[in-house]
Each structure stands twice: as structure tokens, then as C-alpha cells.
Amino acid sequence: MAGIYIHIPFCKSFCTYCGFYSVKDRGREDKFIAALQKEIFYKKDFFKHAGVSPETLYIGGGTPSVLPAGGLARVVGAVKEGFGLVDIPEFTVEVNPNDITPEYVRSLAALGVNRVSMGIQSFIDRHLKWMNRRHTAAQGEQAYRILRENGIRNISIDLIFGYEGLSPEDWEYNLDRALSLAPEHISAYQMSIEPGSVLFSMVRRGEYRPLAEEVCRMQYCRLQDRLAEAGYEQYEISNFAKIIPGEGTPSGWRSRHNSSYWDKSPYLGLGPSAHSYDGRKRSWNGSSLKRYCEYYMNRDMNADADADESSYTGGETLSRAASFNESLMLGLRRKEGVLLEELDRSLLNAALPDIKRMHAAGNLIVYREGGTEIIGADCMERAVKSGELSGYKMIIPSAKWFVSDGIIRELFILS
Numbered sequence: 001m002a003g004i005y006i007h008i009p010f011c012k013s014f015c016t017y018c019g020f021y022s023v024k025d026r027g028r029e030d031k032f033i034a035a036l037q038k039e040i041f042y043k044k045d046f047f048k049h050a051g052v053s054p055e056t057l058y059i060g061g062g063t064p065s066v067l068p069a070g071g072l073a074r075v076v077g078a079v080k081e082g083f084g085l086v087d088i089p090e091f092t093v094e095v096n097p098n099d100i101t102p103e104y105v106r107s108l109a110a111l112g113v114n115r116v117s118m119g120i121q122s123f124i125d126r127h128l129k130w131m132n133r134r135h136t137a138a139q140g141e142q143a144y145r146i147l148r149e150n151g152i153r154n155i156s157i158d159l160i161f162g163y164e165g166l167s168p169e170d171w172e173y174n175l176d177r178a179l180s181l182a183p184e185h186i187s188a189y190q191m192s193i194e195p196g197s198v199l200f201s202m203v204r205r206g207e208y209r210p211l212a213e214e215v216c217r218m219q220y221c222r223l224q225d226r227l228a229e230a231g232y233e234q235y236e237i238s239n240f241a242k243i244i245p246g247e248g249t250p251s252g253w254r255s256r257h258n259s260s261y262w263d264k265s266p267y268l269g270l271g272p273s274a275h276s277y278d279g280r281k282r283s284w285n286g287s288s289l290k291r292y293c294e295y296y297m298n299r300d301m302n303a304d305a306d307a308d309e310s311s312y313t314g315g316e317t318l319s320r321a322a323s324f325n326e327s328l329m330l331g332l333r334r335k336e337g338v339l340l341e342e343l344d345r346s347l348l349n350a351a352l353p354d355i356k357r358m359h360a361a362g363n364l365i366v367y368r369e370g371g372t373e374i375i376g377a378d379c380m381e382r383a384v385k386s387g388e389l390s391g392y393k394m395i396i397p398s399a400k401w402f403v404s405d406g407i408i409r410e411l412f413i414l415s
């Protein structure tokens with residue numbers, strides 16, 4: 001399922017842990033939107049070339065909700081006109097609770113937004129303060145109610161675990177509060193030390209000690225258990241969708257937009273630092289609002305977008321090995337895992353000893369699609385060697401998802 005991502009590069013303040021590209025400097029929204037309109041025009045044939053139609057629009061950032069409703073309307077208008085869209089089946093906007101008012105939410109709904117992703121992160125004020133979030137716990141819950149009461153049926157909230165100061169009791173409390181809201185979707189991420197973030201500098205200065213791995217693992221296990229008990233399907237390592245029989249979109253309450261990244265569908269990223277993939281090649285804009293505006297405002301709009309060569313933009317066609325590794329990295333993060341027939345056959349053969357080793361250690365399961373039959377190592381080896389892989393899937397059992405990065409890296413083919 002193809003999708004469009006728009007990076008709105010503005011934040012009112014910077015969160016302690018954040019390594020995303022954004023600027024605090026207000027007053028450049030108009031220039032940014034004008035440049036974005038140009039970029040959209042320049043890339044209007046992206047999906048035609050990829051042979052697909054976009055079905056999801058995700059406006060993220062940064063903080064899209066720092067844009068006034070009129071600014072967002074200009075962005076959405078340009079996207080709809082540029083790509084010939086009328087209704088967008090899944091249209092998500094990321095918001096900060098501090099920006100949410102009934103009027104703003106009604107404006108979003110009027111634009112066709114049918115899914116909101118809100119960065120709650122914690123329900124504990126001292127933790128929110130340490131994270132330099134600009135909302136309190138009470139404002140987070142209030143914003144959630146405002147979203148609900150003003151027409152947003154599909155709400156996702158973000159939570160963070162695994163940081164110094166988050167006790168087991170704190171984490172249980174956060175899970176209690178999150179579940180009491182009953183959002184359709186929850187994304188939960190372990191605190192990571194992102195280069196360029198304030199937290200990164202704090203670690204270097206010895207002012208922050210990452211939480212012990214074992215404690216993080218226990219918090220992740222509690223997350224899995226509590227959300228499963230509450231009726232959420234963990235369909236990806238960090239993502240949980242509420243299961244309500246008979247409700248939801250055709251894919252339930254899963255994020256259809258994010259699913260397109262994981263199944264390697266084409267997507268177009270617009271805005272500074274955004275990345276795109278057309279099914280063959282990856283391309284990206286650099287992380288600078290100033291250069292973004294200069295580049296697209298001055299660009300010859302009749303130039304061939306495929307032949308884009310500048311020091312501001314970048315692109316690469318993945319090697320066979322890189323593409324194989326990426327398929328594993330993206331696919332094994334999902335509940336559905338990877339279909340072996342979609343992997344490069346000779347590289348799969350080369351990875352077989354490592355697959356068997358991980359399989360023997362209980363870190364991988366291979367089964368036939370449509371059945372529950374678990375395939376033994378010998379049977380799997382015969383299938384890989386014969387090339388008769390139709391329906392074979394490889395997954396990481398959910399009990400091992402906390403260490404999935406390490407498992408997946410063991411399977412990588414060196415370029």
C-alpha cells in the first residue's frame with residue numbers, strides 16, 4: 001500500500017531524547033509551505049512512475065500541530081491537487097497535546113484527517129518535565145478527550161519506556177492510564193540515545209546512565225502482557241492495535257501507513273530530511289529547512305525528477321545484499337514475518353547456516369502460511385535448497401522481540 005509522508009520541520013521546544021530534524025525558529029512556515037508546494041509539483045508523477053496510487057497520507061515531524069489550521073489546509077490542498085486525491089483512506093496527523101483545542105480538532109476533521117497520532121510519552125509530570133515535553137499529564141488526557149469528542153475515531157498514542165527513573169511501578173501506572181483511555185493504537189518505544197539529542201550530550205557528560213538492559217526487557221514484557229490482556233494485537237515490535245471484532249478498517253486498527261514501510265511498498269517523503277522509496281531506489285532531502293526552501297524555490301520545475309542530482313538531495317539503489325538485509329530487518333519486525341519466496345534465493349542459501357543456528361536457539365520459527373505447522377530445520381533446508389518456498393514464512397517469536405535486532409543482524413549478508 002503506497003503512501004505519502006510529509007515532514008513538518010517545526011517544534012516549539014526540543015525534547016531531551018529527540019534526534020529528528022526540526023527547528024524552533026517560527027516565522028518560516030509560509031516559506032516552507034511554498035517550497036513544499038513546489039516539491040509536490042516537481043514530484044507529482046512519482047506514483048505514476050512507480051505504478052501505484054497512494055492510499056495513506058501521514059503528516060509528521062517535527063510537530064505538525066504547530067501549524068495553524070489554515071497552514072495545514074494549504075499543505076493538504078497541495079497534496080490532493082498534486083496527486084489527484086479526493087478521499088484518503090488513512091490520513092494521519094501527529095499532534096502535541098498542548099496544541100489541541102476543540103476548534104483545531106474540528107478543522108483537522110474537516111480536512112479529512114481520520115487518524116491522529118499523539119505523543120503522550122508518559123502520564124507522570126516529573127518525567128514529562130525531564131523529557132522537556134511541553135504538556136503535562138493532565139493536558140495529555142484532556143487532549144485525548146477533546147480529540148474523541150470532536151470526531152477523531154482512530155487515535156494512536158506514543159509511550160516511552162526504558163529510561164533512568166522509570167520504576168516498574170511508574171511503568172505500570174503509565175500502562176494503566178494508557179489503557180483507561182482505550183486508544184485504537186499504541187506505539188511504545190524504548191528510550192534510545194540518539195546522536196544530536198540532548199540526552200546524547202548528557203550521556204557523554206556522565207549525567208545520564210541508560211537503564212539496565214534487564215530492566216528494559218522486563219518493562220517491554222509487561223507492555224506485551226498488559227496490552228495483550230487488554231485486547232491489543234502486537235503486529236510489530238513497537239506497535240499494538242486494538243482488536244474489536246467487526247470494527248476498524250480492513251486492516252483493523254493497524255497503521256496502514258507504517259505497514260507500507262515494513263512491506264517495502266513505494267512511499268514518497270516530502271519536506272526537509274524526508275526519505276522516499278519508489279520500489280527500486282531510495283532518495284532523500286537533506287536536513288536543512290533553509291537549503292530545502294532555496295532548493296525547491298529555485299529549481300527548474302521542468303527538470304527530470306529522476307535525474308535529480310544536487311548536494312542537497314541524495315539517492316541510492318540498494319545492492320542485492322543490502323536489499324536482502326533490509327527485507328529481513330523490516331519483515332522480521334512484524335508479526336507476519338517474511339515470506340521466504342520474496343527473498344533473494346542465492347542469498348537465502350548463503351544465510352542458511354545462520355538461519356539454522358537461530359532456529360535451533362528458538363529465535364526463529366518457520367511455518368507454512370495458512371497453517372500452524374512449524375517446520376523443522378531439515379524440512380526448511382530442503383525447501384530452501386529446492387527453491388520450493390511457496391507459502392513458507394519466517395518469524396521471530398514475540399517472546400524474543402526484545403532482542404530481535406540482534407537476531408536479525410545475525411542473519412545479515414555482508415555486502
Ligand code: SF4
Pocket residue numbers: 010011013014015018019020022061062063096119
Ligand atoms: S520528539 Fe517530536 S516534539 Fe519532541 S523535539 Fe522531537 S520532533 Fe519535536
